Amino acid sequence: QVQLQESGPGLVKPSETLSLTCAVSGYSISSGYYWGWIRQPPGKGLEWIGSIYHSGSTYYNPSLKSRVTISVDTSKNQFSLKLSSVTAADTAVYYCARRTPPYYDILTGYYYDAFDIWGQGTMVTVSS
Amino acid sequence: SSELTQDPAVSVALGQTVRITCQGDSLRSYYASWYQQKPGQAPVLVIYGKNNRPSGIPDRFSGSSSGNTASLTITGAQAEDEADYYCNSRDSSGNHLTVFGGGTKLTVL
Numbered sequence: 001q002v003q004l005q006e007s008g009p010g011l012v013k014p015s016e017t018l019s020l021t022c023a024v025s026g027y028s029i030s031s032g033y034y035w036g037w038i039r040q041p042p043g044k045g046l047e048w049i050g051s052i053y054h055s056g057s058t059y060y061n062p063s064l065k066s067r068v069t070i071s072v073d074t075s076k077n078q079f080s081l082k083l084s085s086v087t088a089a090d091t092a093v094y095y096c097a098r099r100t101p102p103y104y105d106i107l108t109g110y111y112y113d114a115f116d117i118w119g120q121g122t123m124v125t126v127s128s
Numbered sequence: 129s130s131e132l133t134q135d136p137a138v139s140v141a142l143g144q145t146v147r148i149t150c151q152g153d154s155l156r157s158y159y160a161s162w163y164q165q166k167p168g169q170a171p172v173l174v175i176y177g178k179n180n181r182p183s184g185i186p187d188r189f190s191g192s193s194s195g196n197t198a199s200l201t202i203t204g205a206q207a208e209d210e211a212d213y214y215c216n217s218r219d220s221s222g223n224h225l226t227v228f229g230g231g232t233k234l235t236v237l
Contacts, residue, residue: 038228046163046171046214046228059224095170099226105159105178110193113226114161114176115216121170 002026004096004119012090012126018083022096022119023076030054030074034099036115037070037081039092047092051099052079086126093121131219132160132229139235140205148200148232150215160198160215162191165231171214175200202234210236 008020022035029035036051050060052070060068064083072079083090097115104111132152140146150160159178163171173182175191188203198217202209215229 034224036226045212045231046165046216048216048226048228051224051226061225100176103177108178110157110159110178111218112159112161112177114173115163115171116173116176116182118170118172 002098002117004098004117006094006096006119006122008094008122008124010123010125012086012124013128014087014126015085018081018086018090018124018126020081020094020096020122020124021078022080023078024098025077027098028074029072029077029079033101034059034113035070035072035079036097036099038095038097038115039090040095040121041089041092049081049083049094088126091124091126093123095119095121131227132215132217134213134215134229134232136230137233137235139237140202141237142207143204145201145203146205146234148202148213148234150198150200150217150229151196152217152227152229153196153220154218154227155193155196155198158218159193160191160217162189162198162200163214163216164209165212165214166210174213205234205236207236210234 034051037049069082096119098117100113102113162175165171179191219225219227
């Protein structure tokens with residue numbers, strides 16, 4: 001059974017860097033799939049932050065790209081998020097999730113993928 | 129602003145059928161995935177691809193797509209289906225970027 005678990009500080013000061021780690025169990029990151037971070041401010045919707053492939057290729061939300069770094073450590077079977085220069089607007093529940101590679105439906109010509117496994121989420125508050 | 133548009137709220141009578149929609153240009157070539165989120169819990173994948181349900185998801189949940197609109201249908205809604213529902217797909221630029229819809233709050237009356 002694949003499980004993801006986020007960890008990191010629950011409180012970060014403004015202008016500092018938020019750092020979170022997602023430990024993966026039941027599946028080897030180096031075997032494939034994409035691994036992503038999604039956040040949800042209190043009372044609001046989901047926002048994709050970015051994803052990393054097991055090879056290290058990264059993809060970021062353009063609105064956060066200048067502040068985000070996602071990395072993978074296959075030896076520890078975990079991946080990490082760093083978000084710099086945080087403000088109160090970065091206060092949110094942060095989720096890590098596994099994303100399937102894109103599949104192609106030959107009958108319809110459509111592609112598809114999905115975030116199939118999610119961590120429980122961790123609340124991060126930005127405050128002095 | 130989200131490139132996938134959802135109605136903020138939808139209601140359905142217990143046992144009736146409800147459809148939740150998601151609109152966006154990328155849906156003309158990319159199927160949406162759908163997530164159910166109950167208060168205080170992580171999202172759960174309920175539909176992906178043309179109309180695929182992960183193991184453990186009841187068959188009252190189904191998905192469809194037409195043009196720029198993807199739909200999640202719940203046939204015979206139950207009280208436990210009351211939740212927020214989010215669609216997700218590639219954004220219109222592709223390139224492995226993905227976007228979520230704003231979410232739909234489903235109330236079961």
